[in-house]
Structures are given as structure tokens and as C-alpha cells.
Amino acid sequence: MDSIIAMVEGGSVIVVAVLCCIFFGERLRGSLWLGGVVYGVVFAITGAIVMSNSVELIPGIRTDPRNAVAVLSGAIGGPVSAAISAIAMMALRWSYGGMGAVAGMVSIGAAAISSVVLWAWWTRWRGLQPSKMYIFYQAAFPAAAVHALVIFMMSQAPPEIFIRSISMATPTNFLAVLLLGGLIVSEQQRRWAMKSNIEMQAHLAAIANNAPGMLFQMMLDEKGRLLFPYVSEGSRRIFGIRRQRFLQTPDFIYELLDEADGQRLKEVLTASAESRNRWSFEAVYHHPTRELVWLQLSAEPRIDSQQRLVWDGSISDITTQKRNEQMKNEFVATVSHELRTPLTSIHGALSLLASGTQGEMPQSVRRLLTLALQNSERLKNLVNDILDIEKIESGSMPFELEPVQLDSLIEQAIDANANYRSSDEVTITFRNDAPGVAGLIDPDRFNQIIANLLSNALKFSPPDGLIIVRLEEVDGLARISISDEGPGIPVSFQHLLFEKFEQFDSANNRTKGGTGLGLSICKAIVERMDGTIDFVTEMDAGTTFIVEFPVVEIASEPARDTDQLAKSLRQRLIDAKEEDALEPSRPREALSR
Structure with missing residues (x-):
């Protein structure tokens, strides 16, 4: 019993080394030599204290948990520490003498060497940080197995003494390394985690504070009041206000925005809290030192660890972007208006000369006239498209909605x-599956839509191709579909199809030309008339554009003069007169995809 108590007391002395490792560990991390020397000295002193309290089983045979000290020295401090502590303890054991001196010295050296080998395999070859599994390996092999093997091979003690020594030393070494080494590793991991967390927090704070906008976390309390758990330093750049103001008085943000925008923020928060959807909108802020600031507010909801609804979002200053867009639109509109009148005159003059009404021209001159007429036509279309886009975006394009039968307008x-068809002899077929079906539309704008889609179909149809225009009624909707036999639309381009100035880069498209605005204009017009537009496509099999409007009832045939409308359409295609080019409500020829 006294022997067991002595072994336990010897093992408890190692706690002093553990406390030193915990105290010096973070300071000496990364310094193999300095850390190794300090750890080596600490474990050498600890080993000397442990060995001075050894249990002497018979004269010359001493047992104690010295191997646990040697293993911990190598496992925690590395090769330098293991060498210092092992040499010191081996020298001390030699000084004690006795028949077990050589076996004891070899056991200490073998434990130190095997622990360093395991340290190198784990930390250098595998590149891992010390863990509890690593400590278990150190306890099981260098501390327990290697010690028992060396004593078995070299001990000169009687068998019963050998068994008694092994039964005392091996469990003590194993448990001492396992428990105390695990304590050191746990403390190291805790400190590493804390340091990593501090570094990560500083890193994220630096990123957030240097972001172009203001980052925030927003939530509502039990009474529906606004709270800001976090606001970045971007609040100074956006609002000229310190972040503490938002943290202390969150409702202050409603005062910064226009009354309408503040109310809208409350509405989107309420809606997002119910639907859990992301929200984004633009708002206006009257800066004290600037005239007007346009803001982009956006956030995405999530449930935090405390089961609270939190919005992570940002507020960006988009004033420069808004001003640039306004300047661009004003510039484009001004240039387009200035170009339209002279361009119409040039186009009309070229049309007259090319038609031969002013006399026959030589063949070489006719080729030049044809080329000039084609290019003036493309330029005129571009100007008209830009002006239409400008009118739609500004809301100045007039719409006169009335119940109208669609089949006659399509015809x-x-x-x-x-007159727009190419020389490829493309056939257009109209399938009227809903005679007399009517929609609440603007007839001129409707014809512009159909003309644009037909132009697309003609442009991308192969020689001798077939275009099918179909009118049908489906679930209370008048559906107009225009199908071609063209190459189809690649998946990579489909999401850009209705964007402004987007054109699929193909040889056919480059040959036929186009402005890249036609489908964007179509979509805008259709939506202004409460309709929808979509498409179905298949590579090398063609594309079908589908336009749908709600069906309405009409008491009688519309009073519109259809002959005059057809005449107006043809006149618009020719567009030879300057005053016709200045009329915004006339339909014009087809636009490009």
C-alpha cells in the first residue's frame, strides 16, 4: 500500500511540470529551440523530484513514473526537450547505482526516443496539432509498452520483483501521460481556439469596416421594435453618423430615410419576417452636407443560435451610379433626338433614289445606294429603339388600351x-384557333410586338423555312405563339435574352444585323399591357415565342379602320416622311433578337 501511495505521489509531482507547460506554452509556441530548452529544464527538474521519491523494491531495483516524465517531455517539448530531460534523468539514475541502473537508463532513453519519433510522425509528417488521440498514442506506446519491453529484456531482478515493478510503473506511466498530457493539450487547444477566434473577429471587423457600404445585423424585439446587434464603421461613410448611434437608438434609421421609404422598410421587414425571403429596395437619404443620397438596402433573414430572426444586410451608396445612369440616358436621348430628323431625311432621300422615281441610276451607283440605304435603315432602327427604351423607362410612352380582336391585327x-422578308423565301403561316378572341391592348403597340417577333423569326429562319403564327385561347388567356425553324437559343444565353443590347453572337446574327433592343422593348410593352412573354427553344430545332393577354369581351367589332391601320403599318416600314418619324405612337418595323 505504501508503494502505491509513493507512486501516486511521484505522479502528482508531474502536475508541476504540467502547470509550467500551460504557463509557458503560448509564449514559447513556434520556437523549437527555446521552447525545447525551457521544457527540457522543467521536465528534468520534475524527473529528479520524481526519482528522489522512488520505491525501492529490493536493493538496486527502483521504480517510479520517470518514464511518464520522459514521454511528456518529448511529446510536448519535442526533441530538444526530450534530450535534455532524458540525459539528466539517466545521469541521476546512474548515480543511484544498483543492479537496475543500466535497465533504468535504457528505459528512460527508449521512452524519450520513441516519444520524439511519434512527435515527428504526428506533427511534422502528418502536419497535425497535438490532440487527445496523439496523447493516447504517447501513453500507450512510449510510456507503457516501451517501458515494459525494455525492463523485460534487460532486468536482472527475480521474476516476482519484475512483475511487481511492471504492475506498479506501467499503469502509473500510462495514466500520468494520458491524464496530464490530455490536460496540457486541452488547455493548448482552448488557447489556440481563443486566439483564432480573436484573430477571426479582428479580420472580419477589418473587412466589414473597410467595405464600401454599411454592414449590419437587424432584428425585431418582442414588441416589434427595431434592434441593431451589429453595425459596421461604414455608417460614417454612408450617413456621417457613428455606429454607436444605431446601436443605442435603432429606430433612428426611420428618421434618416424619407417618410415613404421609412414606411416601406417597416413593410418589407414585416413581410420578410412572415415569408423568410430576402428583400432589397432603393431609398433616398437627405444628407446634411449633400443634396441627395440614393441608397440600396438589402438583407437576408436567418434564425440565430437563440432562435431569433436576424437580418444580415448592407446599405450601399448608389448616388454615383444613379447620376451616371441619368447622365447616360439624357445623353442618349439628346443624341438620338438630334440624329432622328436628319437621319429620316437622309433615309427618305436614299429610298427615293433607290426606287428609281428620280431616274435610272448606273449599276455601280445603285450598288452604293443600296448599301447606303441598308446602313441608314440599321441606324434609323437603332435610334428608334433607343428612343422607345427611353420612353418606356421614363413612363412617357403613350398607351391607349381598348378591347380589340387579335386575329385581324396579327394578319x-x-x-x-x-416587305421585310429576305430572299430566302421563308413562308409565314397563320393558324387562327381562336377567331374573334379579344384583348385589352393598344393596337399600335401590339403590332409593334408582333412585328418584332416576326422580324426575329425571319432573321434566324433557314432558307425555305417555315414560320408558324398561332392564336389560341388557353385558360382565359389569348396566346399568340410565333415559331421558327432556326438554330435555337443556347442555354448560356437564355437568361440574357430580354436584356438590353444583348445579342447571341452567331454568324447568322452578324449577317442579318440588329440593335439588340427588340426583345427588351417587346417585354416592356407586353408587361405594360398586363401580359406576359416567354419562349421555348431547342437547339437546331427552332424557337417559339409566346405572348399572352387576358381575354376580354367586346360588344361589337372595333370601330378602328383596319385598312387605314394596314396602310399605316406599310407606311411605317417605308418611313420616308420626316413628320412620320417624329410621331411616337406609330408602329414600326421589326427589331432584332
Whole structure:
């Protein structure tokens, strides 16, 4: 019993080394030599204290948990520490003498060497940090197995003494390394985690504070009041206000925005709290030192660890972007208006000369006239498209909605596009599956839609191809579909199809030309008339554009003069007169995809 108590007391002395490792560990981390020397001295002193309290089983045979000290020295401090502590303890054991001196010295050296080998395999070859599994390996092999093997091979003690020594030393070494080494590793991991967390927090704070906008976390309390758990330093750049103001008085943000925008923020928060959807909108802020600031507010909801709804979002200053867009639109509109009048005159003059009404021209001159007429036509289309986009975006494009039968308008648009067809002899077929179906539309704008889609179909149809225009009624909707036999639309381009100035880069498209605005204009017009537009495509099999409007009832045939409308469409295609080019509500020829 006294022997067991002595072994336990010897093992408890190692706690002093553990406390020193915990105290010096973070300071000496990363310094192999300095850390090794300090750890080596600490474990050498600890080993000397442990060995001075050894249990002498018979004269010359001493047992104690010295191997646990040697293993911990190598496992925690590395090769330098293991060498210092092992040499010191081996020298001390030699000084004690006795028949077990050589076996004891070899056991200390073998434990130190095997622990360093395991340290190198784990930390250098595998590149891992010390863990509890690593400590278990150190306890099981260098501390327990290697010690028992060396004593078995070299001990000169009687068998019963050998068994008694092994039964005392091996469990003590194993448990001492396992428990105390685990304590050191746990403390190291805790400190590493704390340091990493501090570094990560500083890193994220630096990123957030240097972001172009203001980052925030927003939530509502039990009474529905606004709270800001976090606001970045971007609040100074956006609002000229310190972040503490938002943290202390969150409702202050409603005062910064226009009354309408503040109310809208409350509404989107309420809606997002119910739907859990991301929200984004633009708002206006009257800066004390600036005239007007345009803001982009956006956030995404999530549930935090305390089961609270939190919005992570940002507020960006988009004033420069807004001003640039306004300047661009004003510039484009001004240039387009200035170009339209002279361009119309040039186009009209070229049309007259090319038609031969002013006399026959030589063949070489006619080729030049044809080329000039084609290019003036493309330029005129571009100017008209830009002006239409500008009118739609500004809300100045007039719409005169009335109940109108769609089949007659479609037929007129097909007839008007007859002059636009190429020499490829493409056939246009109209399938009227809903005679007399009517929609609440603007007839001129409707014809512009059909003309644009027919132009697309003609442009991308192969020689001798077939275009099918179909009118049908589906679930209370008038559906107009225009199908071609063209190459189809690649998946990579489909999401850009209705964007401004987007054109699929193909040889066919480059040959036929186009402005890249037609489908964007179509979409805007359709939506202004409470309709929808979509498409179905298949590579090398063609594309079908589908336009739908709600069906309405009409008491009688519309009073519109259809002959005059057809005449107007043809006149718009020719567009030879300057005053016709300045009329915004006339339909014009087809636009490009």
C-alpha cells in the first residue's frame, strides 16, 4: 500500500511540470529551440523530484513514473526537450547505482526516443496539432509498452520483483501521460481556439469596416421594435453618423430615410419576417452636407443560435451610379433626338433614289445606294429603339388600351412584314384557333410586338423555312405563339435574352444585323399591357415565342379602320416622311433578337 501511495505521489509531482507547460506554452509556441530548452529544464527538474521519491523494491531495483516524465517531455517539448530531460534523468539514475541502473537508463532513453519519433510522425509528417488521440498514442506506446519491453529484456531482478515493478510503473506511466498530457493539450487547444477566434473577429471587423457600404445585423424585439446587434464603421461613410448611434437608438434609421421609404422598410421587414425571403429596395437619404443620397438596402433573414430572426444586410451608396445612369440616358436621348430628323431625311432621300422615281441610276451607283440605304435603315432602327427604351423607362410612352380582336391585327402585321422578308423565301403561316378572341391592348403597340417577333423569326429562319403564327385561347388567356425553324437559343444565353443590347453572337446574327433592343422593348410593352412573354427553344430545332393577354369581351367589332391601320403599318416600314418619324405612337418595323 505504501508503494502505491509513493507512486501516486511521484505522479502528482508531474502536475508541476504540467502547470509550467500551460504557463509557458503560448509564449514559447513556434520556437523549437527555446521552447525545447525551457521544457527540457522543467521536465528534468520534475524527473529528479520524481526519482528522489522512488520505491525501492529490493536493493538496486527502483521504480517510479520517470518514464511518464520522459514521454511528456518529448511529446510536448519535442526533441530538444526530450534530450535534455532524458540525459539528466539517466545521469541521476546512474548515480543511484544498483543492479537496475543500466535497465533504468535504457528505459528512460527508449521512452524519450520513441516519444520524439511519434512527435515527428504526428506533427511534422502528418502536419497535425497535438490532440487527445496523439496523447493516447504517447501513453500507450512510449510510456507503457516501451517501458515494459525494455525492463523485460534487460532486468536482472527475480521474476516476482519484475512483475511487481511492471504492475506498479506501467499503469502509473500510462495514466500520468494520458491524464496530464490530455490536460496540457486541452488547455493548448482552448488557447489556440481563443486566439483564432480573436484573430477571426479582428479580420472580419477589418473587412466589414473597410467595405464600401454599411454592414449590419437587424432584428425585431418582442414588441416589434427595431434592434441593431451589429453595425459596421461604414455608417460614417454612408450617413456621417457613428455606429454607436444605431446601436443605442435603432429606430433612428426611420428618421434618416424619407417618410415613404421609412414606411416601406417597416413593410418589407414585416413581410420578410412572415415569408423568410430576402428583400432589397432603393431609398433616398437627405444628407446634411449633400443634396441627395440614393441608397440600396438589402438583407437576408436567418434564425440565430437563440432562435431569433436576424437580418444580415448592407446599405450601399448608389448616388454615383444613379447620376451616371441619368447622365447616360439624357445623353442618349439628346443624341438620338438630334440624329432622328436628319437621319429620316437622309433615309427618305436614299429610298427615293433607290426606287428609281428620280431616274435610272448606273449599276455601280445603285450598288452604293443600296448599301447606303441598308446602313441608314440599321441606324434609323437603332435610334428608334433607343428612343422607345427611353420612353418606356421614363413612363412617357403613350398607351391607349381598348378591347380589340387579335386575329385581324396579327394578319395585318404579317402582311406588313411581307416587305421585310429576305430572299430566302421563308413562308409565314397563320393558324387562327381562336377567331374573334379579344384583348385589352393598344393596337399600335401590339403590332409593334408582333412585328418584332416576326422580324426575329425571319432573321434566324433557314432558307425555305417555315414560320408558324398561332392564336389560341388557353385558360382565359389569348396566346399568340410565333415559331421558327432556326438554330435555337443556347442555354448560356437564355437568361440574357430580354436584356438590353444583348445579342447571341452567331454568324447568322452578324449577317442579318440588329440593335439588340427588340426583345427588351417587346417585354416592356407586353408587361405594360398586363401580359406576359416567354419562349421555348431547342437547339437546331427552332424557337417559339409566346405572348399572352387576358381575354376580354367586346360588344361589337372595333370601330378602328383596319385598312387605314394596314396602310399605316406599310407606311411605317417605308418611313420616308420626316413628320412620320417624329410621331411616337406609330408602329414600326421589326427589331432584332
